[in-house]
Amino acid sequence: MEAAMGLMRRIPPKHSEAALSALLSLLPHHSADLLSQVDQPLQVLCDVDSGKEFILCEYNRDADSYRSPWSNKYHPPLDDGLYPSQELRKLEMEANDVFTVYCDQYYEGGTSSVYIWENEDEGFIGCFLIKKDGSRTADGRRGYLEEGSWEAIHVIEVVPLDEATARYCLTSSVMLSLTTNDESSGAFSLSGSIRRQMNMDLPVDEGHLCNMGRMVEEMESKLRYSLDQVYFGKTKEMICTLRPPSELVQTSLPEQINKRRS
Amino acid sequence: MSDEEETQPTDEQKIEIAKWFLLNAPAGEIQYIAKDMKAVLQDETLYITAAAEAFPLYNKSHMICLDFPDRSGEVMVTPFSEIGENEYLDPRTAQVAIVDHVNQVCRRARPANDEELPTPYIEEYRYALDIEVTKYVSEAYPKGICSVHCVNGKDVEEPGMDFELVVVISAARLSPQNFCNGSWRSIWNVEFKDEAQLVEVRGTLQVGAHYFEEGNVQLDAKHECKDSTMFTSPEDSAHSVTTIIRHHETEYLNSLQTSYSKLPDATFKDLRRKLPVTRTLFPWHNTSQFSLRKDIQKNLGLEKKK
Numbered sequence: 246m247e248a249a250m251g252l253m254r255r256i257p258p259k260h261s262e263a264a265l266s267a268l269l270s271l272l273p274h275h276s277a278d279l280l281s282q283v284d285q286p287l288q289v290l291c292d293v294d295s296g297k298e299f300i301l302c303e304y305n306r307d308a309d310s311y312r313s314p315w316s317n318k319y320h321p322p323l324d325d326g327l328y329p330s331q332e333l334r335k336l337e338m339e340a341n342d343v344f345t346v347y348c349d350q351y352y353e354g355g356t357s358s359v360y361i362w363e364n365e366d367e368g369f370i371g372c373f374l375i376k377k378d379g380s381r382t383a384d385g386r387r388g389y390l391e392e393g394s395w396e397a398i399h400v401i402e403v404v405p406l407d408e409a410t411a412r413y414c415l416t417s418s419v420m421l422s423l424t425t426n427d428e429s430s431g432a433f434s435l436s437g438s439i440r441r442q443m444n445m446d447l448p449v450d451e452g453h454l455c456n457m458g459r460m461v462e463e464m465e466s467k468l469r470y471s472l473d474q475v476y477f478g479k480t481k482e483m484i485c486t487l488r489p490p491s492e493l494v495q496t497s498l499p500e501q502i503n504k505r506r507s
Numbered sequence: 508m509s510d511e512e513e514t515q516p517t518d519e520q521k522i523e524i525a526k527w528f529l530l531n532a533p534a535g536e537i538q539y540i541a542k543d544m545k546a547v548l549q550d551e552t553l554y555i556t557a558a559a560e561a562f563p564l565y566n567k568s569h570m571i572c573l574d575f576p577d578r579s580g581e582v583m584v585t586p587f588s589e590i591g592e593n594e595y596l597d598p599r600t601a602q603v604a605i606v607d608h609v610n611q612v613c614r615r616a617r618p619a620n621d622e623e624l625p626t627p628y629i630e631e632y633r634y635a636l637d638i639e640v641t642k643y644v645s646e647a648y649p650k651g652i653c654s655v656h657c658v659n660g661k662d663v664e665e666p667g668m669d670f671e672l673v674v675v676i677s678a679a680r681l682s683p684q685n686f687c688n689g690s691w692r693s694i695w696n697v698e699f700k701d702e703a704q705l706v707e708v709r710g711t712l713q714v715g716a717h718y719f720e721e722g723n724v725q726l727d728a729k730h731e732c733k734d735s736t737m738f739t740s741p742e743d744s745a746h747s748v749t750t751i752i753r754h755h756e757t758e759y760l761n762s763l764q765t766s767y768s769k770l771p772d773a774t775f776k777d778l779r780r781k782l783p784v785t786r787t788l789f790p791w792h793n794t795s796q797f798s799l800r801k802d803i804q805k806n807l808g809l810e811k812k813k
């Protein structure tokens with residue numbers, strides 16, 4: 246299993262879907278572990294009632310059907326599917342409405358979904374998902390991207406501690422890829438996936454949605470920054486180490502004409 | 508998905524899967540992938556078959572550089588230096604390396620025989636270009652290696668016929684302890700056209716980087732370009748061709764840097780903004796204002812701002 250995770254860390258992120266299905270076929274006994282530890286690209290379905298899209302994941306799946314957060318119906322229909330309690334469904338509906346606006350503000354398009362269901366001990370789990378296609382043929386406003394996708398999965402486990410506070414444990418993964426292609430620079434493609442966790446104990450006076458929302462927002466901003474500055478930055482640094490820009494080369498001393506690889 | 512429904516993949520399928528993982532290893536990482544693949548396959552025989560097929564392709568594609576056993580020089584494993592199964596020519600020392608692909612070492616070397624080497628006429632051009640390119644690579648790349656081969660017309664004895672040389676440049680920086688690896692590969696096809704007295708140069712540049720500390724982020728960039736110059740003496744042609752190579756590679760590096768600098772504010776923004784247009788964090792506690800605003804926006808048919 247550790248070897249499987251090692252492989253997933255090295256395979257180009259663009260191929261992660263193919264890699265995961267290959268691993269699932271080789272290690273069927275580990276499928277539960279693999280599916281929970283490796284993020285797959287998000288798929289969407291269209292809700293039959295509202296025509297709105299919703300995102301598919303393990304958390305709204307029952308057998309081979311998926312529950313829409315808009316109509317609360319299973320697609321394809323299921324006779325005895327699992328549903329959240331009335332109270333949680335109310336929270337879920339509010340969360341979806343608010344999250345749609347959040348998604349709009351940050352993603353200028355894209356699809357979002359929130360699923361909430363019971364956990365043990367009066368707690369519950371909320372899953373916030375976002376899928377954005379930023380390519381110029383889709384929702385890419387500025388048209389830079391030949392291909393671009395950002396997919397985020399945030400799973401928050403909420404456990405009430407006492408009357409006034411609750412503990413929130415957030416596990417987030419972001420998978421992204423972007424490709425630009427033009428005359429002068431050819432094809433330039435960056436892709437990646439990272440996973441982080443954040444735990445907080447917060448007062449519930451403003452409501453769970455507020456707390457969860459703020460955590461998701463903070464986490465997404467951190468991940469975006471991290472991907473941009475650290476991860477992309479490191480790859481850029483690597484390129485400049487391989488072949489320093491010409492301004493630097495002129496100042497280096499011309500010793501060792503025969504440089505050998507170590 | 509239940510285990511009973513999933514049929515076990517056949518041996519051929521398992522071999523294909525293993526090959527696929529090996530071939531897709533980033534620069535310098537194939538041995539790590541090999542180790543993990545062996546553990547996942549749990550079948551030594553299948554792995555060996557897959558490795559025997561995958562490693563040669565990987566090594567040639569990444570243009571790995573191996574030392575001769577007697578340390579008399581190095582040989583680059585490329586499609587252009589391949590003259591037989593597991594045999595690779597090093598034109599500089601006129602030796603042929605017999606290579607063990609899976610272990611990525613040169614097992615032994617033998618002198619090249621005359622049929623394997625280009626004619627003196629071609630060799631003049633090859634040698635001159637080699638000198639110039641080696642000088643360029645030592646200046647531009649802290650740890651670069653290069654090689655020049657004749658891929659067409661190596662038996663041409665005198666002026667009057669076309670021939671083609673290939674320049675390969677490869678640089679890799681492997682820092683597994685820092686979770687970062689990268690590689691630069693350029694392949695330059697240099698066609699000497701006798702009738703037009705022209706030298707046409709076509710380049711394919713490929714750059715990759717992998718950073719994997721608590722994550723997995725990879726860069727994959729590719730660029731093609733072409734240029735041409737006059738067909739003159741070996742030394743002058745070599746000098747012009749190398750100038751062309753230097754010029755295009757430097758330009759490409761600059762455009763890569765430009766792509767990176769556009770990322771934070773432009774390119775990335777098409778995926779996710781740093782902040783909403785309001786420049787403030789999302790008001791989770793007070794979202795009723797949004798439902799109202801959204802209705803107004805919809806009613807007035809207002810376009811969303813960038």
